[in-house]
Amino acid sequence: MTPTGIETESALVNSVITSSAWIAPSTSARGVAERFFREVSLDACALVESGEPVGLITRNKLLFSLFRRYGFELYGRKPIIAIADADPLIVYDDERIDVALDKALGRPPQDIYDEIVVTNAGGCYRGLLSVKQLIIQQSNTLANSIVQKELAHERARELEKISQVKSQFIANVTHELRSPVNAIISLAELMRISTEKGYVDQLRDRLALLMSSATNLRAIITNILDLSKIEAGKMEVICECFDVAETLREVAETTRVLLGNKPVEVTVIADPENCPVILDPIKVRQILTNLMSNAAKFTDSGSIILSMKSTPDAICIAVNDTGIGIREEDLDRLFKAFSQLEDAKTKRHEGTGLGLTITKNLADLLGGSMRVSSKYGQGSTFEVTLPLQCAEREDSCNDNREPEHSPY
Ligand SMILES: Nc1ncnc2c1ncn2[C@@H]1O[C@H](COP(=O)(O)OP(=O)(O)OP(=O)(O)O)[C@@H](O)[C@H]1O
Ligand SMILES: [Mg+2]
Numbered sequence: 246m247t248p249t250g251i252e253t254e255s256a257l258v259n260s261v262i263t264s265s266a267w268i269a270p271s272t273s274a275r276g277v278a279e280r281f282f283r284e285v286s287l288d289a290c291a292l293v294e295s296g297e298p299v300g301l302i303t304r305n306k307l308l309f310s311l312f313r314r315y316g317f318e319l320y321g322r323k324p325i326i327a328i329a330d331a332d333p334l335i336v337y338d339d340e341r342i343d344v345a346l347d348k349a350l351g352r353p354p355q356d357i358y359d360e361i362v363v364t365n366a367g368g369c370y371r372g373l374l375s376v377k378q379l380i381i382q383q384s385n386t387l388a389n390s391i392v393q394k395e396l397a398h399e400r401a402r403e404l405e406k407i408s409q410v411k412s413q414f415i416a417n418v419t420h421e422l423r424s425p426v427n428a429i430i431s432l433a434e435l436m437r438i439s440t441e442k443g444y445v446d447q448l449r450d451r452l453a454l455l456m457s458s459a460t461n462l463r464a465i466i467t468n469i470l471d472l473s474k475i476e477a478g479k480m481e482v483i484c485e486c487f488d489v490a491e492t493l494r495e496v497a498e499t500t501r502v503l504l505g506n507k508p509v510e511v512t513v514i515a516d517p518e519n520c521p522v523i524l525d526p527i528k529v530r531q532i533l534t535n536l537m538s539n540a541a542k543f544t545d546s547g548s549i550i551l552s553m554k555s556t557p558d559a560i561c562i563a564v565n566d567t568g569i570g571i572r573e574e575d576l577d578r579l580f581k582a583f584s585q586l587e588d589a590k591t592k593r594h595e596g597t598g599l600g601l602t603i604t605k606n607l608a609d610l611l612g613g614s615m616r617v618s619s620k621y622g623q624g625s626t627f628e629v630t631l632p633l634q635c636a637e638r639e640d641s642c643n644d645n646r647e648p649e650h651s652p653y
Contacts, residue, residue: 255343258336261382262363262372267293270300270326277325278307289360289373292329298362298370300326301333306359335362338371342386346379418469418597425462429455468599471531475606482610487526489560490515490553496533497551503541509567514552522560522633528607529631535600536564536627542594544568547624559613559633565626571619579617580605604629 266284268277270292281287281304292300302325310328334352336345349361361374432455439447474480497513504511533551540549547567554561571579580601608615612632619625 255341255383255386258340258342258345258363258374259338261342261374261378263375263378265372267291267370268325270294271324274311274323274325274328277302278311281307288375291362291370291373292326293370296369298335298364300329300331301360301362302329303359306330330359333359333362335364338363338365342379342383345374346383349376349379414598421465421595421597422462425458428458432458465597468597468603471603472599475603480610482525482528484523484525486521486523488519489522489529490518490520492526492530492533493551493553496530496537500537500541500549503538508546509544510548512548512550514550516554520553520555524631524633525611528611532604532607532629533562535604539600540564540566540568542596559630561628561630563626563628565624567624570621570623570625572621576617576619
């Protein structure tokens with residue numbers, strides 16, 4: 246039986262008939278013995294008259310009867326019906342294997358391993374079942390059924406978990422989208438009032454707030470769209486030459502703006518200070534922005550250090566902060582989509598939980614890797630290594646490198 250689907254039901258005996266051997270009941274015991282000697286794989290024969298079974302003779306019982314109970318002088322003369330089992334266990338061919346097996350094992354001990362005779366519903370002989378075969382068959386069915394049920398439970402548990410995470414994500418996203426949308430609507434209304442009253446200063450202030458809410462909204466939508474693109478395998482890599490050290494400095498500047506009044510110092514350590522590379526500049530900036538915006542979000546005081554080291558084969562960028570840190574047991578689920586470590590109901594920080602997943606996917610897309618180390622309550626370091634392998638445009642990039650000073 247193949248282990249496809251969930252086998253909870255026993256198959257029918259029809260499918261496990263092992264032999265259809267039969268003889269006429271009048272056949273001499275000698276004739277039957279000779280048949281058993283000739284056909285070494287034959288363990289039993291049904292006695293069949295006018296198509297219907299009237300008895301069963303097994304190899305063991307024939308030999309036992311001939312040599313021990315009746316003596317050798319009867320050997321040639323007796324018809325087999327005289328020493329056969331005239332009341333064998335008979336089951337229908339559409340009976341379930343487990344039911345047939347129950348019946349077989351309910352027989353007296355000396356008969357337990359005797360073959361079972363199978364007939365159709367009309368009582369016509371169909372063949373024989375081997376009890377040993379039935380036991381093997383039933384054990385396999387049971388084992389498959391247990392394995393399949395366990396797999397089904399596991400899958401159900403997984404689906405349940407995914408559905409919980411997705412529901413939580415939708416709740417988060419809805420909340421995150423509603424905040425800037427509400428802000429935009431309220432600000433637009435206030436601006437209408439300011440316009441009517443001719444309050445130009447108020448109008449300017451509110452316009453700035455409106456811009457910030459709209460930018461926030463766009464960032465959330467971009468993240469959602471980016472993740473769908475990545476998951477659909479439609480995110481393209483477009484390499485060109487750019488100064489990655491300059492990108493670091495620009496992202497650091499934006500982070501300072503994000504931090505507002507928080508007492509956090511942002512430092513850039515780029516080695517070398519000018520570092521032309523051939524990579525996808527948009528994706529590198531996105532990676533840096535995500536890591537730096539997290540550092541800014543989760544650091545209330547201290548420092549954020551954005552550092553970069555370059556080798557001929559790769560660049561390694563690290564973002565180190567003195568923020569809230571991450572518990573060791575949470576590190577594993579950090580890069581899983583929709584995972585925020587804070588409880589949805591009590592969380593203090595905004596966000597949809599997509600930033601790190603996108604960052605990790607972008608690093609993978611560029612052939613790179615990501616690592617995180619953290620001490621809860623003390624801070625975190627996120628490291629990204631990106632290989633420099635867009636060889637076809639290397640010449641154009643080398644043209645942009647500053648000339649190296651020769652000591653000669
Ligand atoms: N620098 C960090 N310090 C402490 N915890 C962090 C840091 N970066 C990420 N985390 C934890 O990992 C979670 C996932 O980060 P991720 O950037 O994916 O989502 P988010 O910042 O909550 O939302 P989004 O980036 O979509 O706006 C965060 O919610 C936070 O719990
Ligand atoms: Mg984030």
